[in-house]
Amino acid sequence: MNNIFPHAFQVDRMDRNKLKGHNSFVIWFTGLSGSGKSTLANMVEKELYQKGIHTFSLDGDNVRSGLNNNLGFAREDREENLRRIAEVAKLFVDSGNVVIASFISPLSSDRNFIKNIIGSKDFVEVFVNTPLEVCESRDVKGLYKKARIGEIKNFTGIDAPYEAPFSPEVEVKTDLEDAEVSVSRIVEYVKNKLEIKK
Ligand SMILES: Nc1ncnc2c1ncn2[C@@H]1O[C@H](COP(=O)(O)OS(=O)(=O)O)[C@@H](OP(=O)(O)O)[C@H]1O
Numbered sequence: 001m002n003n004i005f006p007h008a009f010q011v012d013r014m015d016r017n018k019l020k021g022h023n024s025f026v027i028w029f030t031g032l033s034g035s036g037k038s039t040l041a042n043m044v045e046k047e048l049y050q051k052g053i054h055t056f057s058l059d060g061d062n063v064r065s066g067l068n069n070n071l072g073f074a075r076e077d078r079e080e081n082l083r084r085i086a087e088v089a090k091l092f093v094d095s096g097n098v099v100i101a102s103f104i105s106p107l108s109s110d111r112n113f114i115k116n117i118i119g120s121k122d123f124v125e126v127f128v129n130t131p132l133e134v135c136e137s138r139d140v141k142g143l144y145k146k147a148r149i150g151e152i153k154n155f156t157g158i159d160a161p162y163e164a165p166f167s168p169e170v171e172v173k174t175d176l177e178d179a180e181v182s183v184s185r186i187v188e189y190v191k192n193k194l195e196i197k198k
Pocket residue numbers: 032033034037038060061064073077078079081082102103104105106141143152153154155156
């Protein structure tokens with residue numbers, strides 16, 4: 001980048017981590033619409049909060065109604081959506097927070113790109129593996145119905161692709177286990193990464 005000179009501030013991430021008493025990183029939930037990303041993210045955040053961990057949630061519909069309200073669901077728009085979110089997540093990690101991000105992030109290339117921006121050591125991928133039929137039967141927002149009758153185009157799982165992650169750090173199957181069980185597996189996994197210093 002020409003003529004851009006990032007300033008090295010004297011209070012850095014390590015200082016903020018020390019002040020907060022734990023490390024910061026991103027827990028990234030990927031899965032189909034209705035798979036359970038937001039439900040589990042909310043429960044994980046509550047549990048971490050109760051343990052005194054500083055958290056911040058970033059969620060598809062919330063970010064898309066503000067920062068990214070000029071973006072739709074075409075491939076280039078999803079890429080830009082996820083690029084901005086990854087950059088925002090990185091800033092929050094720098095601020096010392098554990099970020100809980102819930103986005104469909106449908107392609108392996110999307111998630112590789114995100115991981116590169118955030119840095120692989122700060123990225124925990126959680127695959128919310130719920131079969132399309134189950135997500136569709138839940139149809140929490142009535143979007144699958146609209147996608148099936150062609151009212152929504154490019155809907156993930158219907159006429160836009162979703163690629164399952166190859167080796168997520170945690171995989172949960174919401175049709176086979178209770179949310180509480182998934183949450184405790186996720187929290188158990190991230191415990192080591194927190195390395196509470198207090
Ligand atoms: N065409 C299409 N495909 C998928 N999803 C759609 C679409 N149109 C609207 N929605 C709503 O947008 C939410 C997904 O946004 P994301 O930012 O997570 O998507 S992406 O990662 O950029 O692919 C998604 O939220 P979740 O159901 O929480 O996943 C939907 O509510």
